[in-house]
Amino acid sequence: MTDPTGPDDAFDLDLDEPAAPGGGEGFAGFPAPPPRWEDLTDVEETSTMGELTAWVAWLMDRYGLVDVPPACWADHGAVVEELSALRAAREAAYDPMAQPGDALAWHAQLPDALDRIGQRWAPRCRGGDHRPPYRGGDTDDARTPTSPPA
Template identity: 45%
Template sequence: MPADDDLLQALGLGALSDPQVICWRDLDPKTATDELDRLATWLDWFVDRYYLDHKTVPPCWHAHGALVEELSALRTLWEACYLEDAAPSDPIGFHRDLDTTLRRLREWTSRLGCSRINHRPEMHT
């Protein structure tokens, strides 16, 4: 079993440090690509850890702005609750917020109509 620092390193988070709050709107294309890669690394672990399926996080999540924003915010919260100076109750708070987030992800994914094998681009009107 990896140590906490090993897990954070594997997830591309380095040593325990302040979480990065990402404002996707302000990122240049190169930084956005780097952040998507970092988010994807964490998300691979997260989806496996919480046994989530395509109805919650579709394979094309990265093509949907709302899903990127929600998942990025969730990762930031997860990072914050495991900092060295986090309160002992922070992980419980994360899981309370996780419940709400998973409901929103399922609703958005359902509206998008994407499946395990088919991506439906968003239609902006």
């Protein structure tokens, strides 16, 4: 008889195995959370941005997106964060261990994420033109653009 308080192979998780920096498999085969961009090395950031760029190209093609996200999305930190979270949520929703409704929930979140990108994080970037974001996401042209961090 199996000891109910002892280890069970079905639940023997390696919690010390870290999540991949840019997505992919997390610990013990679970989907990884979005990357913590501020914690990535230069090499990890380059690799992770390459993966995200490929995924954004897939997303835009699959869903017929044109201006959102804008072509300059990688120049907007908030858009990178939003797309990273969207990608991680999709990976989790389509994971073999996901619940049947998870993919539908992801699709319900997609329009909201795209609206935030197009209306708050990069509202002035259309048709391949990049314009710096305004403080607080304000779109009033009389305001001063945000300055890059020193």
